[in-house]
Amino acid sequence: MNFIKKLFNNKSDEKVHNQFTKFGPGTFENKALLDINIMVKAVKIKTSPEFTNELVEFLANTIKDKVKVKGIIFATKDLTGESSIEFEQIKNAMGVKKHIVDTELTKEQILEACSKFPYNSINLSFETEYGKLKIKEKAPKSGKPGKGDKEPKANYCVLTTTDKSILEDYAFDIDQPFKKAFIKHTMVIDEIIVPDEYKNDFAKARLNAIRKGKIIRYLTVDEIKSEKETNFKV
Known part of the structure; x- marks a missing residue:
């Protein structure tokens, strides 16, 4: 809900x-x-943008094995040591660390990110048998x-x-x-x-x-x- x-x-x-x-x-x-x-x-x-994380979590729950995921997790600190996701790179922009994701992920990896980083914008785009989610790779604005x-x-x-x-x-x-x-x-x-x-x-x-x-x-x-x-x- x-x-x-x-x-x-x-x-x-x-x-x-x-x-x-x-x-x-x-x-x-x-x-x-x-x-x-x-x-x-x-x-x-x-x-x-308000629906970003809950849409990612919703669609992640329909993943059966692994899916190709592309996108960015925005944060003010380096999340490498706290996440099971292997980031392609981390870019710094205006005090924001952009964690670049371009790899295959399991349901558990995505749900872990949603759970651990509830205040971060988790902009991950991917597709499952249920549907397709596309999220802009830009930091959310008002x-x-x-x-x-x-x-x-x-x-x-x-x-x-x-x-x-x-x-x-x-x-x-x-x-x-x-x-x-x-x-x-x-x-x-x-x-x-x-x-x-x-x-x-x-x-x-x-x-x-x-x-x-x-x-x-x-x-x-x-x-x-x-x-x-x-x-x-x-």
Whole structure:
């Protein structure tokens, strides 16, 4: 279950919490973008960077043996000693270490990276019998509004699969059949609660603080617009 569906189901876990560690108080628009297209035999889901790691983890769970994987794991430190993945090289750019991946990996190796490095962007592209995932090899950036009347672009991650049951997760609140849906979210952080033991450590306070607020979900389904919202504490 993706983190947006969890929020609307009033569920929270560590993965949901991790999505909010970068936010301070305020209103944040054009988050968690989804551009969903239903084709005759397949579904194409394009997203913004927020879904990167969970899509990698989701597709990795469908690997049977090994698959060719290409991409980058972004980090602020060298991950070589902590990962079972053999990186082709590590490039330094503006204080970010880009761990280049171009090799065959098992399900376990990818899932280990997702588990060990939850705050890093794991931009791995690969294909299994279930589907194909393509993620941009660029560091994630904050969402930008669309130009004019156009919606912002959701093209950071692209998952293509013939399994239309995936719509139950990413289009969980669309009841009728559809051909195209665009979904965007606004996060409103009203309050940040820092546990006493972290109040003198800014870095730990940011990672461990509880955030209270609401999420507004804007849907355009075959050109018909609607919206809904729910409160959260994560």
